[in-house]
Amino acid sequence: MKAEIxxxxxxxxxxxxxxxxxxxLSRRLADIxxxxxxxxxxGDNQKRILETTLNAxxxxxxxLFSGGLGPTEDDCTKxxxxxxxxxxLYLDKQILENIxxxxxxxxxxxxxxxxxxVPVNSKVLKNDIGTAPGFYIEEGNKTIILLPGPPxxxxxxxxxxxxxxxxxxxxxxxxSRVIKTIGIGESSLEEKIIDLIDSQSNPTIATYANNGQVxxxxxxxxxxxxxxxxxxxxxxxxxxxxxxxxxxxxxxxxIEEKVFKMLYERKLKIGFCESCTAGLTTSMLASVPGxxxxxxxxxxxxxxxSKIDEVSVRESTLNKYGAVSKETATEMAKxxxxxxxxxxxxxxxxxxxxxxxxxxxxxxxxxxxxATKDKSFVLEKKFHGNREENRVRSAKAAFNLVRKYLLxxx
Amino acid sequence: MKAEIxxxxxxxxxxxxxxxxxxxLSRRLADIxxxxxxxxxxGDNQKRILETTLNAxxxxxxxLFSGGLGPTEDDCTKxxxxxxxxxxLYLDKQILENIxxxxxxxxxxxxxxxxxxVPVNSKVLKNDIGTAPGFYIEEGNKTIILLPGPPxxxxxxxxxxxxxxxxxxxxxxxxSRVIKTIGIGESSLEEKIIDLIDSQSNPTIATYANNGQVxxxxxxxxxxxxxxxxxxxxxxxxxxxxxxxxxxxxxxxxIEEKVFKMLYERKLKIGFCESCTAGLTTSMLASVPGxxxxxxxxxxxxxxxSKIDEVSVRESTLNKYGAVSKETATEMAKxxxxxxxxxxxxxxxxxxxxxxxxxxxxxxxxxxxxATKDKSFVLEKKFHGNREENRVRSAKAAFNLVRKYLLxxx
Numbered sequence: 001m002k003a004e005i006x007x008x009x010x011x012x013x014x015x016x017x018x019x020x021x022x023x024x025l026s027r028r029l030a031d032i033x034x035x036x037x038x039x040x041x042x043g044d045n046q047k048r049i050l051e052t053t054l055n056a057x058x059x060x061x062x063x064l065f066s067g068g069l070g071p072t073e074d075d076c077t078k079x080x081x082x083x084x085x086x087x088x089l090y091l092d093k094q095i096l097e098n099i100x101x102x103x104x105x106x107x108x109x110x111x112x113x114x115x116x117x118v119p120v121n122s123k124v125l126k127n128d129i130g131t132a133p134g135f136y137i138e139e140g141n142k143t144i145i146l147l148p149g150p151p152x153x154x155x156x157x158x159x160x161x162x163x164x165x166x167x168x169x170x171x172x173x174x175x176s177r178v179i180k181t182i183g184i185g186e187s188s189l190e191e192k193i194i195d196l197i198d199s200q201s202n203p204t205i206a207t208y209a210n211n212g213q214v215x216x217x218x219x220x221x222x223x224x225x226x227x228x229x230x231x232x233x234x235x236x237x238x239x240x241x242x243x244x245x246x247x248x249x250x251x252x253x254x255i256e257e258k259v260f261k262m263l264y265e266r267k268l269k270i271g272f273c274e275s276c277t278a279g280l281t282t283s284m285l286a287s288v289p290g291x292x293x294x295x296x297x298x299x300x301x302x303x304x305x306s307k308i309d310e311v312s313v314r315e316s317t318l319n320k321y322g323a324v325s326k327e328t329a330t331e332m333a334k335x336x337x338x339x340x341x342x343x344x345x346x347x348x349x350x351x352x353x354x355x356x357x358x359x360x361x362x363x364x365x366x367x368x369x370x371a372t373k374d375k376s377f378v379l380e381k382k383f384h385g386n387r388e389e390n391r392v393r394s395a396k397a398a399f400n401l402v403r404k405y406l407l408x409x410x
Numbered sequence: 411m412k413a414e415i416x417x418x419x420x421x422x423x424x425x426x427x428x429x430x431x432x433x434x435l436s437r438r439l440a441d442i443x444x445x446x447x448x449x450x451x452x453g454d455n456q457k458r459i460l461e462t463t464l465n466a467x468x469x470x471x472x473x474l475f476s477g478g479l480g481p482t483e484d485d486c487t488k489x490x491x492x493x494x495x496x497x498x499l500y501l502d503k504q505i506l507e508n509i510x511x512x513x514x515x516x517x518x519x520x521x522x523x524x525x526x527x528v529p530v531n532s533k534v535l536k537n538d539i540g541t542a543p544g545f546y547i548e549e550g551n552k553t554i555i556l557l558p559g560p561p562x563x564x565x566x567x568x569x570x571x572x573x574x575x576x577x578x579x580x581x582x583x584x585x586s587r588v589i590k591t592i593g594i595g596e597s598s599l600e601e602k603i604i605d606l607i608d609s610q611s612n613p614t615i616a617t618y619a620n621n622g623q624v625x626x627x628x629x630x631x632x633x634x635x636x637x638x639x640x641x642x643x644x645x646x647x648x649x650x651x652x653x654x655x656x657x658x659x660x661x662x663x664x665i666e667e668k669v670f671k672m673l674y675e676r677k678l679k680i681g682f683c684e685s686c687t688a689g690l691t692t693s694m695l696a697s698v699p700g701x702x703x704x705x706x707x708x709x710x711x712x713x714x715x716s717k718i719d720e721v722s723v724r725e726s727t728l729n730k731y732g733a734v735s736k737e738t739a740t741e742m743a744k745x746x747x748x749x750x751x752x753x754x755x756x757x758x759x760x761x762x763x764x765x766x767x768x769x770x771x772x773x774x775x776x777x778x779x780x781a782t783k784d785k786s787f788v789l790e791k792k793f794h795g796n797r798e799e800n801r802v803r804s805a806k807a808a809f810n811l812v813r814k815y816l817l818x819x820x
């Protein structure tokens with residue numbers, strides 16, 4: 001089974017954006033045992049898209065297109081592919097209705113109607129997060145799949161609606177799981193499991209650094225799903241023996257989702273007092289639907305004065321130890337806990353950079369304190385990233401501290 | 411002058427690595443006015459590299475290859491390209507000597523000798539940081555350039571040795587600018603300038619939706635940089651006449667950077683009282699280095715009680731109008747302003763979704779209020795994204811409100 005990937009978009013040929021779609025699709029196809037022989041990038045140009053399509057039809061069984069399904073003038077992938085295989089398009093009222101809903105009372109831009117045209121005898125692939133649907137077309141013994149260009153839409157649509165269809169075409173079942181770790185760097189983690197990575201070909205094991213965390217993807221190929229699960233369970237057990245302390249989830253979930261669930265199950269309320277992260281931590285927790293069940297309020301105490309006003313940090317503490325210190329972090333968390341009706345108070349204070357560091361207190365130094373009615377714990381971290389990385393890593397470290405507290409690991 | 415980029419490497423087709431070379435080369439070629447019509451990725455396979463080369467020779471003036479110049483068995487780009495144009499290879503003693511030097515005392519791998527073979531009548535491009543040299547070959551009116559695959563080697567070689575040759579071939583300079591807009595969707599924006607987009611070929615105009623905003627890239631081609639600037643200034647002026655209200659920057663900067671600069675120049679302090687955005691807005695502002703000059707503190711009042719406690723929203727207002735209302739937003743902003751020493755107080759309250767919406771107050775409904783000593787303004791917005799999109803768009807709308815206030819546009 002041979003596939004060919006065709007990415008449509010002048011912005012790719014101008015080098016304005018990097019082609020993450022080609023990598024994503026290639027990776028996924030490799031995972032399910034489908035060979036990719038060519039990736040082609042072509043601009044929003046009817047003649048050249050047609051030439052590329054006709055070429056690909058000669059040499060591949062599966063053609064995967066990304067991009068050129070949008071509402072604007074130059075989006076023409078669907079129209080050109082239909083021309084290549086001599087297939088008509090019709091206006092689908094349901095899709096038009098969906099787009100209407102998407103825009104609701106707002107002025108419905110005329111150009112969006114274009115997206116409601118569907119190739120005859122094709123299967124529409126729903127776009128759960130955008131307006132352009134995808135299409136799955138069979139033409140003789142060829143399969144043609146049209147996907148929208150925006151990576152978030154393409155990846156969601158591919159995993160949800162295309163993979164099950166391709167699994168059916170291919171003779172294998174491929175199953176992947178993502179194991180989420182936190183609190184260990186990629187090289188250190190890899191050192192602990194390098195023999196497994198090197199010796200395993202089924203399941204395969206790969207690590208991916210992911211903004212201050214490391215994800216481990218294990219992928220098994222088998223005749224059926226049950227056999228794949230057996231292989232995955234075995235390797236998961238082995239990983240568990242080696243790196244249990246760093247694994248926070250076997251579901252593909254973020255650390256804030258995990259902490260939300262843990263707090264929700266225990267019916268606990270949390271609040272934050274954030275300095276260097278300035279709302280990022282609270283915002284991450286609030287990105288989880290239902291967050292209001294566990295999140296009561298937070299303070300962003302950016303200035304020294306606000307730390308004194310809002311959470312009763314003593315002026316003498318700030319003068320003696322500075323805003324970025326164990327002592328200030330502790331008073332912030334305890335003051336927060338005293339002030340509002342929450343079960344867990346977490347404070348974060350640090351130097352995000354790029355300026356503001358000194359020899360004793362370098363950029364990346366962060367103190368995180370967790371306080372409850374009975375106890376408090378302070379964590380010192382030294383990050384080595386840029387401003388944004390240091391802030392994200394601080395927020396994640398705060399969530400990891402909450403997780404460990406709830407599991408009695410601190 | 412048309413170019414085609416051909417990247418050779420099975421690791422690209424497996425999705426193991428991302429194709430940064432194609433982006434880099436495309437970007438550079440665009441900068442010097444050479445059009446790229448196709449990028450092709452092909453594996454380390456002689457038959458398919460040959461087919462791709464012959465195809466490209468038919469349609470392009472310049473062929474740029476990356477990869478497949480290494481010492482291993484499957485590296486065959488040079489050999490196949492020479493076969494395609496019927497050109498002999500000879501062993502170059504100088505290159506062999508260089509490779510010898512590179513390995514010095516270390517054992518010289520036999521396979522590296524392969525890299526010392528040079529196409530007859532070609533110009534060798536020196537590899538300053540690796541062993542595989544590149545080649546610049548002229549064949550009739552075609553130019554063929556072979557570059558090594560490792561991105562650090564390719565970029566250095568291209569900028570140092572290839573650009574001067576191509577600048578000489580091409581007679582153009584290309585300049586691009588990015589114009590940032592906010593408060594209008596891509597289709598609606600395009601409707602306002604579609605005639606310009608359609609009629610212009612130099613400069614070209616392209617719109618890119620960018621997480622609730624739209625960027626416009628204008629690109630001019632001219633004999634020299636000054637002439638390109640004249641063309642860009644003209645089109646910028648025309649865009650200004652049409653969509654001035656939505657343009658917030660002619661620099662490639664984010665809305666929060668723009669607002670930070672505006673506040674900083676005016677020596678104004680700001681604070682936020684965030685409900686649905688829950689710290690996201692403050693966090694975005696704090697991502698700009700130096701934010702402490704304008705940001706004093708913020709409250710994340712997620713629960714009703716916290717709105718009453720922290721910013722003196724009246725219980726009767728919450729009961730009568732609800733937490734998501736013009737009235738509550740106004741009391742939040744005014745209460746915030748009263749409580750701390752800031753010049754501008756901004757409140758945000760809304761329904762991010764996916765649940766919590768009603769017929770009268772659907773998911774995506776957001777109220778934003780800006781209050782100063784003398785005035786207050788409330789903005790009602792209806793977003794149609796998912797939870798994250800609604801939150802990001804709310805935060806951006808809040809920044810846009812601040813921008814408009816500072817420019818006396820509200």
